[in-house]
Amino acid sequence: MAEKITIEELLARNKTVMASHKPEPTFQFLAENQIAVAKTLVVACADPRSDPSYILGLNFGEAGILRNVGGQVKPLLNDILALDNLITFKQVMVIHHTDCGSTHFTNEQVRGVLTQRDPRAAAEMEVESVDFGAVSDLPNSVVRDIKFLKESKLVREELKENIKGYLYDIEKGSLEEISG
Numbered sequence: 001m002a003e004k005i006t007i008e009e010l011l012a013r014n015k016t017v018m019a020s021h022k023p024e025p026t027f028q029f030l031a032e033n034q035i036a037v038a039k040t041l042v043v044a045c046a047d048p049r050s051d052p053s054y055i056l057g058l059n060f061g062e063a064g065i066l067r068n069v070g071g072q073v074k075p076l077l078n079d080i081l082a083l084d085n086l087i088t089f090k091q092v093m094v095i096h097h098t099d100c101g102s103t104h105f106t107n108e109q110v111r112g113v114l115t116q117r118d119p120r121a122a123a124e125m126e127v128e129s130v131d132f133g134a135v136s137d138l139p140n141s142v143v144r145d146i147k148f149l150k151e152s153k154l155v156r157e158e159l160k161e162n163i164k165g166y167l168y169d170i171e172k173g174s175l176e177e178i179s180g
């Protein structure tokens with residue numbers, strides 16, 4: 001793990017990237033030239049060990065990817081609805097993974113830390129009722145997330161039929177389909 005990387009070094013790398021960068025097409029260009037955008041949405045954990053591009057061997061632009069703590073759909077619902085409004089996805093893959101960081105803390109711990117840091121701000125944020133994404137029940141977290149999307153009245157019915165959930169094993173590199 002590259003724990004000593006600095007922002008300065010990353011910015012220097014960007015200069016290298018920029019040197020050979022080719023302009024990306026705009027939405028207008030895609031529409032005018034009837035070029036299809038990626039119709040697959042992948043929801044996954046922000047953990048570098050759970051990178052969908054690597055896990056699924058994605059080529060550039062083959063899928064839209066949303067990542068957060070645990071790859072949990074509930075806090076991403078607004079994003080999913082907004083993106084689907086723009087893109088009209090055909091399918092969704094929700095991927096959680098073994099040894100997820102979200103299984104190594106509890107919501108109570110996060111609430112405690114925030115309350116200690118600034119009790120007033122924590123109270124204003126109503127941290128006692130905030131779900132910080134702690135997970136205690138892999139792979140049932142996948143079942144819960146699929147259920148959440150399928151029960152949402154705002155997710156398109158056509159899309160609901162093509163939502164699949166998986167548990168990624170970080171040791172084996174395998175994906176196990178988790179059905180509800």
Ligand SMILES: [Zn+2]
Nearest residue numbers: 045047100101
């Ligand atoms: Zn994770």
